[in-house]
Amino acid sequence: VIDSVAIIGLGLMGGSLARDLAARGVRVVGFDSNRESLQAALEEEVIADALGDDFAGIENVLAVVLAVPVKSAETILWACAPRLGKANLITDVGSVKRGIVTTAEKLGLGKHFVGSHPFTGDHRAGWSAARSNLYKGARVFLCPSAETSDGALAAAQELWSTVGALTQNMSADEHDQRIAWTSHLAQITATALAHALGQQGILSDELGPGGRSVTRLAASDADVWTDIALENGAELAAAIAELEKRLSLARAAIAAADAAAVREFFTVGATWSVRSSPS
């Protein structure tokens, strides 16, 4: 049973996890480089104690969760490594998995490391966005290293099921390839649309409900997404190129007033939308 967890980074993902674990009686210790967030988490008694700036205190917990942007997670893993001798489980919440899994292996932490990617959240960030039940019913992709022990994988499954999530195992390679399409491309799309609208002088509150839905993600945290885009650059560039191609085909059909091609464009999109999800 995981009765103590250290969470590094108390933003939307880490703060929400801390809230749910604390509510279930788990002793949570935490760290955030934002002093106000850390203080708020202590005052609300979500975390029982704060880790030191050098992560002192982390050696006493059985599970460690890195909940910071992808590149920072790798840096912090290097910094914490000497103190992680006792941890049964070391995991993270990043949206790209190859880099962190490789780093864990390099640091000799592969046996206890399981990469986690909870497929939930929204464009908001920080402790103020952290909330209860963020993980309830959410999928969490688990990417073990080549050396991960059965015990560590079971601990990761337990951690996430404690907060109501459903885990799914896959390799880091497979994860990163798929997620470029199922998540990262949507973020790039929303941000690129925001750029196009902004240069045209359109303000965000001039949009209707549809436009707001498509651009909502553009508000996402720039630090988080800079790391993700750089970490998954090759896969993501290929996905963006495919979207450009589809836009270019649509533009050509519209500019040529090719009614059949335009109708086909919208029909195929609508069919894709309803194929697997009824609402």
Next chain:
Amino acid sequence: VIDSVAIIGLGLMGGSLARDLAARGVRVVGFDSNRESLQAALEEEVIADALGDDFAGIENVLAVVLAVPVKSAETILWACAPRLGKANLITDVGSVKRGIVTTAEKLGLGKHFVGSHPFTGDHRAGWSAARSNLYKGARVFLCPSAETSDGALAAAQELWSTVGALTQNMSADEHDQRIAWTSHLAQITATALAHALGQQGILSDELGPGGRSVTRLAASDADVWTDIALENGAELAAAIAELEKRLSLARAAIAAADAAAVREFFTVGATWSVRSSPS
């Protein structure tokens, strides 16, 4: 006071308007080429009577609302014109305004015609999607013709304020130019993303909450959007080209692992998002 209205097309827009007007005591007569929708609207007593297939009965109302796809609205206006001698107000709900305003003028109906574009709705369609209060608090763009009388414009304002909407007057040209960016480009974006995902073998229910938000509009009615895209083709093609350019720039920065440029990309998008709308 508008105490009788004919609504042609009882889908999301027309059906919702019929519901709200009927609830406020207005006598609504209606038509829909879908017999089941028409029958349902009669049985639920949302419409008091059905117009004939040749729109017989329309000559007795003071206001007529065309709530069908853009091209069909023009066709129906031609068909109804001989019967519209008494109407004080003829309007529509289409998302493109130049064509219908021009058609009204050609038909000698310019004095009584005001183009309306309620900036609300979602990807759903049909009578089953029609609901109360769709227009509450929504913006409705009003585009008078060069010949529209003050009385007709006042009647259009009254009609929409009866159902809780806020009207804003602008020329059809200005409307169509702006709406290509504030609405139509978002639809094309969502549909193009659906194409890109579909060709990669990604199903819609594999997406996370962010991806679902960006692709939701792809489910929109293909007939409605085919008409819109063809009617506003030149403006829309220019907007799509701008989005392609922004995607291409993002792709280049990501492929080159240019951290500063990637960070700038996300930062500008996030800044645009929060500039004018706080949530």
